[in-house]
Amino acid sequence: MWVAETDVPRPTQKLTGRIVTDIAIVGGGFTGVSTAWHLRQRSPGLGIVLLEACTLGSGASGRNGGQVLNWINGVTPQTPEATRRIHGATRAGIDLAEELATRYAPPGTFRRQGCLEVYTHPRRAEAAHQHAESLSAAGIPAEFLPASALGVAGAYGAILDPLAGRLNGYALLGALRPPLVASGVSVYEHTPVRRVHDGVEIVLETPEGEVRARALVLATNAYTPALGFFRRGILPLHSHVLATAPLPEADWSRMGWGHWDGFTDDLDRIAYACRTPGDRLLFGGGGNPAYAYRFGGAPVGGAREGDRATRFMQAAMTRYFPTLAQTPVAHRWSGTLAITLDRVCSMGVGGANRNLYHALGYSGHGIALALLAGRVIADLYEGNHEAWRDLPFYQKRLLPLPPEPLRWLGYQAYTRLTGRSPRRRG
Numbered sequence: 001m002w003v004a005e006t007d008v009p010r011p012t013q014k015l016t017g018r019i020v021t022d023i024a025i026v027g028g029g030f031t032g033v034s035t036a037w038h039l040r041q042r043s044p045g046l047g048i049v050l051l052e053a054c055t056l057g058s059g060a061s062g063r064n065g066g067q068v069l070n071w072i073n074g075v076t077p078q079t080p081e082a083t084r085r086i087h088g089a090t091r092a093g094i095d096l097a098e099e100l101a102t103r104y105a106p107p108g109t110f111r112r113q114g115c116l117e118v119y120t121h122p123r124r125a126e127a128a129h130q131h132a133e134s135l136s137a138a139g140i141p142a143e144f145l146p147a148s149a150l151g152v153a154g155a156y157g158a159i160l161d162p163l164a165g166r167l168n169g170y171a172l173l174g175a176l177r178p179p180l181v182a183s184g185v186s187v188y189e190h191t192p193v194r195r196v197h198d199g200v201e202i203v204l205e206t207p208e209g210e211v212r213a214r215a216l217v218l219a220t221n222a223y224t225p226a227l228g229f230f231r232r233g234i235l236p237l238h239s240h241v242l243a244t245a246p247l248p249e250a251d252w253s254r255m256g257w258g259h260w261d262g263f264t265d266d267l268d269r270i271a272y273a274c275r276t277p278g279d280r281l282l283f284g285g286g287g288n289p290a291y292a293y294r295f296g297g298a299p300v301g302g303a304r305e306g307d308r309a310t311r312f313m314q315a316a317m318t319r320y321f322p323t324l325a326q327t328p329v330a331h332r333w334s335g336t337l338a339i340t341l342d343r344v345c346s347m348g349v350g351g352a353n354r355n356l357y358h359a360l361g362y363s364g365h366g367i368a369l370a371l372l373a374g375r376v377i378a379d380l381y382e383g384n385h386e387a388w389r390d391l392p393f394y395q396k397r398l399l400p401l402p403p404e405p406l407r408w409l410g411y412q413a414y415t416r417l418t419g420r421s422p423r424r425r426g
């Protein structure tokens, strides 16, 4: 659907032959592209090669729910300072989305009119009201909206984050390609990395070529275990999404959708929605049928799985927006998230030669963080760790998930017995 709303020329070139460079980045989503952009801003002469298996934005970055949100999944800070610090970091990621979209992307790619977190039980809405007040007291903008201010059916209240927004990631990444190439970053699409040989000089094998680099950035998020890294720490989870055709303004008014960009609900089986730049309603989640983990991290299932997920999400969408009961689904798709056991992501550098950089495991809450990751990795590459040491993702060791078949069995047991979605908030 994001592709249908994008009008960006997509010149691509694949790698043929051997090249030598300073730093190679594998993955052309927000993490990889932001890393290339930050490295280039700082070091005009650095050799940077970006390798993408398909095209820029073909992973989660071009397939997501579009809400650019504050906060790091899985983290519960103990002090107002820690709360401000985390909020400040993700706010910097949202600012970056705004800056890049304003400079490089077509108008409408990014919008920042706030996102809602909707509460579906009176007790939780009351607790949310207090939470919004404590955020405001800590200097973090947050507004509690009572049920009377919301058109969403079944909502008892919501917190509006006025600094959150909406992004067409596919459009942004496509728009960043020309300035990256013009600045001397070598971008190769349709170039899957088949094998990584670690060493002082790292060697990357691709179908028709080879890259030798002094440092490597793994910007492959959910696909990283398939490359042989972070196998124990990352669970690749498929998430289904749908979108309506463009809705006229009258439909948005009947739905009770205000000026905001998107919403999530407060349930373990989290539902999320966004008003796209093309005025479609995008809707995802809402329960376990909207997600799938396949044995061994295999690719998403076929049409039957998609049909079942779509029917389920359409019913969930109609519960929140009953006026859409007869509205057909115009697009449906899926994307792959990287879930970690405690939902906290990791950014850092490691390997025997301290030349393997990574940023991954955003657990479904990664647009702002993956964009921020480019700044973090560029800092670490320059040896500046101080700016990030106190954040929970810095050099975070991912907790080990069980190996197969326990992993698959554990996923089934967890989702069926607890009724929780694996994408729950921490």
Ligand SMILES: Cc1cc2nc3c(=O)[nH]c(=O)nc-3n(C[C@H](O)[C@H](O)[C@H](O)COP(=O)(O)OP(=O)(O)OC[C@H]3O[C@@H](n4cnc5c(N)ncnc54)[C@H](O)[C@@H]3O)c2cc1C
Binding pocket: 026, 027, 028, 029, 030, 031, 032, 051, 052, 053, 054, 055, 056, 057, 058, 059, 060, 061, 062, 063, 064, 065, 066, 067, 068, 069, 191, 192, 193, 194, 219, 220, 221, 222, 223, 224, 227, 239, 240, 241, 272, 284, 334, 335, 336, 337, 359, 360, 362, 363, 364, 365, 366, 367, 368, 370
């Ligand atoms: C359905 C869905 C809804 C979401 N909704 C939201 C949301 O509303 N808000 C939010 O904040 N987050 C959301 N997320 C999460 C967010 O989209 C991700 O956290 C973020 O995009 C991760 O960016 P990334 O660049 O790290 O990974 P990706 O965008 O997945 O990029 C990785 C890239 O690596 C490439 N690649 C993989 N293997 C190789 C290889 N061997 N060689 C070369 N290239 C390779 C892939 O093709 C891909 O392009 C959602 C995710 C999904 C799937």
